[in-house]
Amino acid sequence: MAEQKILTYLPVLPSGELMGSAAELLGAAAQLGTPVGVIVTTPGVSQAAAESAGELGAATVYVAEHEAVGTTLTEPTVNVFTTAWESVSPEAVLVPNDIDGRDLAARLSVRTHSAIAADVVGVHRDEEGIVAHHSVYGSTFTTESATTHGTLIVTLREGAVDHRGQAVTPEIHRVELGELSPHAASITEFSASAEASTRPDLRGAPTVVSGGRGLGSAEGFALAEQLADALGAGLGASRAAVDAGYAPHSLQVGQTGVTVAPDLYIALGISGAVQHLAGMQTAKTVVAINKDPEAPIFDIADMGIVGDVFEVVPQLIETLKGQNS
Numbered sequence: 001m002a003e004q005k006i007l008t009y010l011p012v013l014p015s016g017e018l019m020g021s022a023a024e025l026l027g028a029a030a031q032l033g034t035p036v037g038v039i040v041t042t043p044g045v046s047q048a049a050a051e052s053a054g055e056l057g058a059a060t061v062y063v064a065e066h067e068a069v070g071t072t073l074t075e076p077t078v079n080v081f082t083t084a085w086e087s088v089s090p091e092a093v094l095v096p097n098d099i100d101g102r103d104l105a106a107r108l109s110v111r112t113h114s115a116i117a118a119d120v121v122g123v124h125r126d127e128e129g130i131v132a133h134h135s136v137y138g139s140t141f142t143t144e145s146a147t148t149h150g151t152l153i154v155t156l157r158e159g160a161v162d163h164r165g166q167a168v169t170p171e172i173h174r175v176e177l178g179e180l181s182p183h184a185a186s187i188t189e190f191s192a193s194a195e196a197s198t199r200p201d202l203r204g205a206p207t208v209v210s211g212g213r214g215l216g217s218a219e220g221f222a223l224a225e226q227l228a229d230a231l232g233a234g235l236g237a238s239r240a241a242v243d244a245g246y247a248p249h250s251l252q253v254g255q256t257g258v259t260v261a262p263d264l265y266i267a268l269g270i271s272g273a274v275q276h277l278a279g280m281q282t283a284k285t286v287v288a289i290n291k292d293p294e295a296p297i298f299d300i301a302d303m304g305i306v307g308d309v310f311e312v313v314p315q316l317i318e319t320l321k322g323q324n325s
């Protein structure tokens with residue numbers, strides 16, 4: 001088993017820091033075999049990123065640096081990944097289930113004629129090979145998938161795997177990226193569509209506070225923000241709250257929004273429609289505050305408070321502030 005190589009894509013911030021998904025991808029890889037990382041950065045930051053990958057369990061890291069990384073979409077990563085793939089013949093490939101990860105998975109699948117298991121919430125190995133777990137039909141069922149032959153490409157849902165790799169000193173291989181195709185899609189200009197937030201990113205935050213229509217207005221939604229800040233949590237919203245303009249679409253949790261799997265999910269004034277549950281039902285602990293005792297969110301909540309959010313949440317925030325001081 002130790003010989004089975006599991007190739008992981010480790011996205012890097014412009015500062016050279018590994019993104020939060022790296023620990024989880026390498027942890028999932030360590031459950032299956034020997035984790036191998038792939039890092040593609042702008043010049044000057046790859047060494048530190050590769051060493052960080054070793055601390056998270058990457059036995060080998062393939063690194064490439066290029067000026068065009070950051071302004072050219074996906075192609076540099078696919079090229080480096082293909083080189084690493086040819087070199088290690090991986091049994092499985094793990095990438096984050098985000099926009100870049102899914103793009104990478106699709107291109108690798110075409111290039112290597114390999115199967116994809118998408119939005120995976122866990123992995124294990126049986127006597128025939130690697131098995132991916134999926135949470136389906138609004139998280140009502142868990143199913144499993146596996147390839148009949150070849151390498152399995154997995155897009156892993158952030159926050160779903162707890163296992164972590166053991167720190168090692170990684171073997172670092174430098175890969176020359178070479179000329180990029182003139183057809184590679186590149187970014188010529190961009191403008192920020194959302195204000196930068198100091199809160200943890202909704203995807204991957206260990207605690208998420210989400211607000212729903214029950215908060216009544218954009219001003220009322222500030223209560224969810226205050227509780228999130230008191231807990232150091234990521235902030236989410238139901239679609240009804242987003243549609244009503246209480247919160248931006250980037251915060252929408254659910255079937256047509258972001259899928260999260262935090263340790264703790266706190267739902268404020270959210271009824272628990274199946275489309276919302278689809279995005280948060282794999283949270284380890286769900287706490288719901290709702291004034292309707294019949295609200296369906298209580299069916300899946302580990303702890304429920306029947307009450308008015310405007311009475312309960314300020315008390316909760318005061319208690320938390322008291323504990324922190």
Ligand SMILES: Cc1cc2nc3c(=O)[nH]c(=O)nc-3n(C[C@H](O)[C@H](O)[C@H](O)COP(=O)(O)OP(=O)(O)OC[C@H]3O[C@@H](n4cnc5c(N)ncnc54)[C@H](O)[C@@H]3O)c2cc1C
Pocket residue numbers: 211212213214215237238239240241252253254255256257268269270271272273274275276279289290291292295307308309310
């Ligand atoms: C194709 C499709 C895709 C969809 N995708 C999504 C999705 O991705 N995400 C999503 O969230 N929804 C999605 N929806 C919408 C979904 O069906 C629900 O309409 C939505 O989730 C409801 O949001 P809500 O719970 O905030 O609002 P409501 O259902 O209106 O619930 C509000 C809740 O707040 C409670 N409440 C009111 N006032 C208070 C108070 N003062 N204190 C405490 N509780 C209070 C009420 O009792 C109620 O339970 C989708 C729908 C469709 C058809």
